[in-house]
Amino acid sequence: MRATLKFAAVAAALTLVVTGCGTRPDATAENKGGELALANPFTDAFGLVEAAKQGTRKAKSSTTIVDSMLGTKAVTGTVKAFYDGPASRLEANMTVDGETVGMRLVDQTVFVKLPAEEKARLKTDKVWGKIPLNSEDPQAKAVGKAMLRSFEMSDPAKQLELVEKTGRVVRSEQTQLDGVPVNHYFVEFDAKKQIDLFLGEDLPADQRAEVEKRFAGKDLRIPAELWLNAEQLPLKMTMDMTSFMQSAGGSQTGEAKSTYTYSDWGTPVDVTAPPAAEVGDYAAMIRQAGG
Secondary structure (H helix, E strand, C coil): CHHHHHHHHHHHHHCCCCCCCCCCCCCCCCCCCCCCCCCCCCCCCHHHHHHHHHHCCCCEEEEEEEEECCCEEEEEEEEEEEECCEEEEEEEEEEEECEEEEEEEEEEEEEEEEHHHHHHHHHCCCCEEEEEEECCCCCHHHHHHHHHHHHHHHHHHHHHHHHHEEEEEEEEEEECCCCCEEEEEEEEEHHHHHHHHHHHCCCHHHHHHHHHHHHHCCCEEEEEEEHHHCCCCHHHHHHHHHHHHHHHCCCCCCEEEHHHHHHHHCCCCCCCCCCHEEEHHHHHHHHHCCC
């Protein structure tokens, strides 16, 4: 099911989005914090995260430009998001391996736009498939749970916690990014800690043992870079999983790198559900198609 796999690829990309640390109440959409004096960079992940999380307790919205490559497959596009727990809303327009994938999050429901190929396979004339994140349907519940975790980790507070819980600051420097003074952090993530954090108790004991065996003795470090302005707002993040994927025995060749560029802090994000007549239950469609 190619569309479902592309949907999963977009979800994976969204999981890494460090969006929306929020501006001060009087900040404008164009404000990047350059008018403030740049404080000395933090030397530890805890200090960095605690300072940056101050902004996440205020209005949180941003636009993120995603540019990722996994071997020969590219994931690019734009994500506009507002994070506020159950009231979070998001619109993503992505290109995955040359095909467009549209996705919206509104009222705890994910709407995925169905390409012509998927509509034909599912034998539907609906434009959108919906997946309630709190569905009791077994198939939808499994997908919804994974998506909910992805969206939760897209929340800037959660993403910053990821740095705090699984990363360390290797070094830092003060420089400029597009004319804006920034603290540039070189971070190193511990992939094993990330796996434990994401999977938690959801992974059965036998599967966990298999994961542990697969990664035993492997290089589990993932280098990343963060550029934060004077208001501790992330302006850019890069992550390079090439060495990790190769060490883990991944089958793909080439690089596995992602770049996220952030803007439009505090700009209202207006996302609405598609017209009801254009929407069908995604899990029901799959069952009817014999999937």
